Amino acid sequence: MIQGNYFRDNDDMVQVFKSLVDWKEIIEVYEHGFKDAADYKKTGNERYASAPSSIEEALDMYESILDSAGDLMGTYVAPRSAEMDKIGLKYDNGKVIFPQAQVDCYNTLRDAGLQPMAISRKYGGLGLPVTAQSLLCEISARADAAFCLAFGNINIVDIVERYGSEEICEQWIPDIAAGKYSAAMALTEPNYGSDLPNVQTKAEKGADGVWRLTGTKRFITHACGYDKAPSIILTLARTGSPTSGARGLSFFIVQGKDIHVASIEKKMGLHCSPTCEVVFDNAPGQMIGEEGFGLVKYSMGMMNSARITIAAQSLGIAEGAYREAKKYASERVQFGKTIDKIPAVKKMLDRMEREQAATRMLVLEASRAVDLYIWKREQLKHEGKTDREIKADPTIRRWEKLADLFTPMAKYYASESCVKIAYDAVQVHGGAGYTEEYDVARIYRDARITTIYEGTTQLQVVAAIGGIVAGMSAAGNLREYVNQEFAQMKPSPELKRLFDLFSGIVDGYKAIESSDEKGMVAFETVESATRFLMGMLMERSVSKLSGAEAEHRKKLCRDFNLDSLAILEGTSVRMKEKPAA
Numbered sequence: 001m002i003q004g005n006y007f008r009d010n011d012d013m014v015q016v017f018k019s020l021v022d023w024k025e026i027i028e029v030y031e032h033g034f035k036d037a038a039d040y041k042k043t044g045n046e047r048y049a050s051a052p053s054s055i056e057e058a059l060d061m062y063e064s065i066l067d068s069a070g071d072l073m074g075t076y077v078a079p080r081s082a083e084m085d086k087i088g089l090k091y092d093n094g095k096v097i098f099p100q101a102q103v104d105c106y107n108t109l110r111d112a113g114l115q116p117m118a119i120s121r122k123y124g125g126l127g128l129p130v131t132a133q134s135l136l137c138e139i140s141a142r143a144d145a146a147f148c149l150a151f152g153n154i155n156i157v158d159i160v161e162r163y164g165s166e167e168i169c170e171q172w173i174p175d176i177a178a179g180k181y182s183a184a185m186a187l188t189e190p191n192y193g194s195d196l197p198n199v200q201t202k203a204e205k206g207a208d209g210v211w212r213l214t215g216t217k218r219f220i221t222h223a224c225g226y227d228k229a230p231s232i233i234l235t236l237a238r239t240g241s242p243t244s245g246a247r248g249l250s251f252f253i254v255q256g257k258d259i260h261v262a263s264i265e266k267k268m269g270l271h272c273s274p275t276c277e278v279v280f281d282n283a284p285g286q287m288i289g290e291e292g293f294g295l296v297k298y299s300m301g302m303m304n305s306a307r308i309t310i311a312a313q314s315l316g317i318a319e320g321a322y323r324e325a326k327k328y329a330s331e332r333v334q335f336g337k338t339i340d341k342i343p344a345v346k347k348m349l350d351r352m353e354r355e356q357a358a359t360r361m362l363v364l365e366a367s368r369a370v371d372l373y374i375w376k377r378e379q380l381k382h383e384g385k386t387d388r389e390i391k392a393d394p395t396i397r398r399w400e401k402l403a404d405l406f407t408p409m410a411k412y413y414a415s416e417s418c419v420k421i422a423y424d425a426v427q428v429h430g431g432a433g434y435t436e437e438y439d440v441a442r443i444y445r446d447a448r449i450t451t452i453y454e455g456t457t458q459l460q461v462v463a464a465i466g467g468i469v470a471g472m473s474a475a476g477n478l479r480e481y482v483n484q485e486f487a488q489m490k491p492s493p494e495l496k497r498l499f500d501l502f503s504g505i506v507d508g509y510k511a512i513e514s515s516d517e518k519g520m521v522a523f524e525t526v527e528s529a530t531r532f533l534m535g536m537l538m539e540r541s542v543s544k545l546s547g548a549e550a551e552h553r554k555k556l557c558r559d560f561n562l563d564s565l566a567i568l569e570g571t572s573v574r575m576k577e578k579p580a581a
């Protein structure tokens with residue numbers, strides 16, 4: 001793997017960090033008037049010692065976190081990636097043994113204090129907004145996709161922070177933030193993957209008032225814990241009747257010591273990430289939140305955060321693939337010149353570069369949308385506002401809807417793009433790319449999972465399509481968002497044409513009566529929306545830059561929009577024809 005500081009050596013990421021993200025709006029809503037810093041002054045509570053007291057301090061803190069993570073990931077983890085993948089995991093009677101190189105990486109990152117990014121300072125976390133978390137996650141995935149999961153898994157407990165009782169939060173989260181536990185989410189079962197509303201693991205309350213869970217979960221990442229850190233498993237289980245659907249599901253914390261890891265999967269990639277089959281046999285569980293909201297509120301909340309994480313992971317894996325391909329192409333000589341001078345190869349590398357830049361814009365806009373509603377909601381909760389008042393707040397309503405839409409768009413697009421970039425990176429390497437001597441072979445195998453877990457691409461399309469159709473109605477929130485963005489920029493003729501095409505495709509989709517026929521063109525409709533949005537975000541970003549940076553980005557943006565025009569024109573033609581029966 002190319003070594004270096006994975007933050008500093010990435011010009012696009014540094015440009016995004018320094019010039020393109022509107023940190024002020026995010027920090028203001030995240031820091032609630034810099035209340036943690038004020039608490040530290042008043043109480044001396046050490047958990048708040050690192051809390052920033054101004055926008056500048058917050059930004060300095062984010063930059064130093066990204067810098068340290070960039071350095072450790074790029075110089076300590078990345079060089080061990082091939083070795084970790086080759087050694088893989090061992091399973092022995094319910095125990096999983098990790099390669100020593102991975103344990104060393106894990107301990108180093110944990111000891112550097114970089115792990116608990118999504119956990120608030122109140123419980124000993126770093127306290128980073130989602131936008132900063134996404135950058136950190138991208139950096140870690142570029143070094144090693146499997147390690148990124150080991151390093152980041154504890155952060156799924158931010159859902160417990162949002163909905164668990166104060167007592168449960170204090171009981172678990174500080175120890176999790178300190179790395180004493182690892183975390184897992186147990187949703188999938190052998191017969192229910194995409195079809196989560198029907199999962200059958202049962203939870204029953206005994207005469208002693210304790211819930212006990214019985215059933216089998218499949219494909220559970222890190223259910224076995226990590227080395228010396230046992231797992232805490234956030235589990236979806238049925239408290240209603242077997243046919244009670246989504247409303248019969250509740251959400252529990254189960255301890256790893258109370259379950260049995262029956263096996264781990266032998267997989268195409270992610271060789272150092274344990275994917276466990278887990279047996280719950282009357283395992284005690286603590287319920288989080290209210291009974292009956294396990295899927296619709298807590299698992300969906302957890303999955304929405306995890307989807308942004310996987311979008312960022314996809315960007316990181318693809319960044320690694322792009323860098324390796326670019327380096328190889330600059331060294332490999334054929335026909336008397338390096339292959340990066342050959343148009344067919346250059347074309348692949350150029351496409352990777354603009355896809356990465358545009359996808360980064362999309363992932364960060366989805367992260368921004370989450371930041372702009374989620375922390376405002378926490379702020380209002382803290383001020384004692386009722387659920388009703390919170391739901392009625394216009395800022396929360398606006399950004400929550402946009403976040404619910406941008407999240408599946410980002411997850412679908414970033415993961416599909418990652419697979420394509422990894423594919424092309426192998427292609428650029430020729431036969432060498434098909435050998436294990438080069439990192440792209442492992443990257444290609446690792447990339448393939450991103451379109452599958454945390455909801456397949458098809459399920460992201462299902463999650464996004466309703467929001468696109470409703471959002472593009474005359475008073476819809478997506479239309480309003482686009483109008484506001486257009487009013488602040490000078491959209492290019494290509495972007496205007498893309499908007500017209502996208503609007504026409506949505507109208508075409510709406511006009512289809514049969515839901516089966518709609519299902520046949522839902523992907524293309526979501527793709528049109530996503531590519532238009534990415535084009536708009538790219539044009540907005542050009543307007544924030546000047547000089548050579550602006551010129552370079554303008555070119556990436558124009559080429560990306562030309563690709564989109566070709567795709568959307570094609571889809572428009574296709575939409576006019578009925579799909580074959």
Ligand SMILES: Cc1cc2nc3c(=O)[nH]c(=O)nc-3n(C[C@H](O)[C@H](O)[C@H](O)COP(=O)(O)OP(=O)(O)OC[C@H]3O[C@@H](n4cnc5c(N)ncnc54)[C@H](O)[C@@H]3O)c2cc1C
Nearest residue numbers: 185186187188193194219220221275452453454455456458
């Ligand atoms: C390495 C790995 C790690 C994982 N980690 C976890 C974890 O930590 N926790 C956890 O709970 N799960 C985890 N999973 C499970 C993962 O989330 C599921 O595999 C995924 O959601 C798909 O479910 P499935 O495998 O049952 O596929 P299926 O649901 O059987 O889907 C098969 C195909 O049918 C399509 N399909 C199904 N329903 C629809 C529909 N309504 N509309 C359109 N298309 C549809 C799918 O898109 C897919 O192409 C992991 C899986 C893997 C491989």
